[in-house]
Amino acid sequence: MAAKHVIDPITRIEGHLRIEIEVDDTTNIVQEASSSSTAFRGFENIMRGRDPKDVGMFAQRICGVCTFHHYERGVEATEMAYGVTIPPNARSLRNLIWAAQAVNDHSTHFYQLHAMDWFDVVSALDADPVAATEIAHQFHATPYNASESHYTMVAQRLLAFVQSGQLGPFAGGYWGHPKYRLSPEENLIIASHYLDNLAVQRMSAKASAIFGGKNPHPQSMIVGGMTSARDGLDAHRIAEYQFLMQKSMDFVERAYLPDLEMIGRRYQTEALAGEGGGLRNYMSFGAMALDEQPWERRAHLLPAGLIIDRDMSTVHSVDPMKIAEEVSHSWYTYEGGSDSLHPLDGQTNPNYEGLNADGTLKTEGGYSWIKAPRYDGMPVEVGPLARMLIAYAAGDEAVQQVMDDFTTKINVPFEFWYSTVGRTIARGLETKVIGDAIPGLIGKLTNNVKSGDDRFYNQFEVKDGPGWAMGEAPRGALSHWLTVENGSVANYQAIVPSTWNASPKDGREQRGAYEAALVTQPMVDPTRPLEVVRTVHSFDPCLACAVHILNRDGEEIASFEVEV
């Protein structure tokens, strides 16, 4: 017999997500998992009729966590429709914002949204600050804020907080759960970094705001270039960015990466058992464009590609025409008998089927506002792990080095990566790869300015036609499609990272990435689902909505979608 457990809301994510699991009564192993997006806003319909030059600003509001990326993709889609490229300085500023945002996103995800799945804050209260200092030095020669006095202060502060009776965000956590593997001292070290990062993450956000105007929701990108020319030409501003990012990366080197090594060692058993591994296909659209070539020929900091069935010997190229979306288990129907449609031909006929009387999902039919995107009929995982695996397989030396160094250091085989633990650590290693690229990005900008080029904008003629943009947000593959007719937006569509990862089953009952990663997970206590929450968080869910098109009377009036 299997019992059904509903986990809703999944907290520490962007947006609204429900996970349901069926757990075998005797073995406590997850037999089935269902991922459901429970909110919807209706973005692409809101886009219709707008000035295409405005869509980036609108699209950005799809997500306030991976802010900027939807902005960039929306602007790029219009740039393609208008046939305009951007000058090197504008590319540099976009990439500097991209890099700062990625570092911010990954470290904030790990400490603020994910760390409490790995460290037990209550256990940290039992720590010996002297022993904690020694342990911190085992993971780094000069560990971040590691001293007896600092750890004593953190412990006292946490203790006073707990004793106050107002536990705030720590209230109701799964503290004491046997799947927490760290010692009290190790818990204190990460707890200390949890607090440190609340301050540190402000620096990378601030760095992105130097060229972006603000964060979240920067406001300096326009179709054809960037407006923040004054900042981009100002040595003081560039230096301010540089030193803020240096400090941010210093924290990554001396806190984030050592903490990941600690997790890699202590949670090795789970990783080597393949817990949370899930799907065997990985896809990337290419992270950070390095030139103005069309997407197929563009160089990226981390390459586009596809790995099938974990076969690292071949990186397949991605063909945008092989992307299709299915709705067998989504709250939509397709007209015309088709069960799989390319996004450009997409339909969105909403068909909310409600919940069972006991409040659970009707998993035999539709059960999510998200469609099921598939590549060539296959479900794929997207995100930092996918990007790192693809870069590794494609021969990227920086990526090969950080991944090999890690597995060598803790002495585990490559299969280590195919797990929840591996996914979480890959994100941290990617943070290092991106951070290491920043000096080069700054050099590109300053050298180009030095050569006398002060352009940040290319002029263009507005025209009708299709435009699309593919690339990577921190959470994975992000694509926006747009059609311009009579000078305004005729339709708009986005398939976002969490559409791929949080997708429900398709017509062939193939699970989405979250679902696949949860099935076969052994649970200690299904009513305290730490293992499930940990695996779901390892994907960094960003779900603002899966969207369809209704008018204010509830009638369907359009046939495309934005999913977030």
Add this chain to the structure above:
Amino acid sequence: MTVAPRQHGLGANHDLDLRTQEHYEWLAAEADKNLDRLEAQDPVNDTTLDEVLKRRGISRRDFLKMSAVMTATLGLPPMFDLRVARAQEVATRIPVIWQELQSCSGNSMALIRNANPGTDELLLDLISLEYAEILMAPSGQAAEDVLAASIEKYDGAYIAVFEGSVPVGDDGNFLTIGPAGETGVEKVEHIAKHAAAVIAAGSCSAYGGIPAARPNPTTAMGVGDFLASRGISKPVVNLPACPVSSTNVVGTILEYAMFGRLPSLDAYGRPLWAYQDRIHDKCERRGHFDAGEFVEGWTDIEGLKEGLCLFKVGCKGPMAYNNCGVVRYNEGASWPIMSGHGCIGCSEPGFWDTLTPFEVPLAGRLYSTPFGTDANADTIGTAVLGAAAAGVAIHAGATAIKAATEKRYEGQEKE
């Protein structure tokens, strides 16, 4: 719970009549009364401020400096420094429940990037963040239990902060939250009913924001309008902008702690201390506007380099009320106008429809939305921004600006 009477109209010479010594003395007396009352309450947390400071490893002097910064931000004179410090002390007794609705979580992210106080101080020392999906440890039923327990324990005493709009279409089914699949509509009703006061953080929560932009597919509403439509009477403070400035959230909570009441509000429910000035009037590029020096277009690299006025490339600063230009974002790093992009008016109701296209200037043109609303800037106040009282005030402001601008367009354009 009372709301201070609205002191003055928008666009008037309010600084003169509001900021009088007499008024401040009245405010100070109110603050003292309220702080006395809060301090006399059964403390949830009986540590003294000195203990808190010691734990945080900061000196009393630094703490007072921080309070002085916050006092200035709140637009109060130095006589309030010590009261702000006291308010920070007693604010630990104020429970906050932060519920996300149709949101992008951008306002939550803005909050955690607040500095002075930083997020760690905010969470551990300043407020009691009882429920906030973006940060809380538990998920599912355990999270739901935390919410229920907090509402019961602090019934009538907590501040409810909402982020995101309320979708009322299709019986509320566009948003469900929690193991029982409660709709967003039910959540808001329940949480707001038991709150002492409601803060609508960000433009979606304040006025419906982007989900309510035409054609408003989910019949999304701002929280205040929604509560009024359900006959739920609660004081609501709107803190619009996309996302909200974290300073305005923290400042409003502190003001609540200090005065025991919500701040004076304008006709759109926004605190005057943060939203009384037009972006245009406090803009660092205002001198260039007055001198008729404009960025003429995006190819005008010299204009961008010199930081000239962005009016001609679409700046909506003359239509928008907020303190962005003074407080800026991300610890003062920048704000949109500083980064060369015009203001998009994101603190104004309906700006996604009324102030777009973003790159087209307001004055001297027919105001045409993609949906056929034709008007010139003269009538924007009444025709588009709607609500009568403030509409008139903004209208008056816009008219003055339009007149001034047209003159400059005619006489002083570069080249």
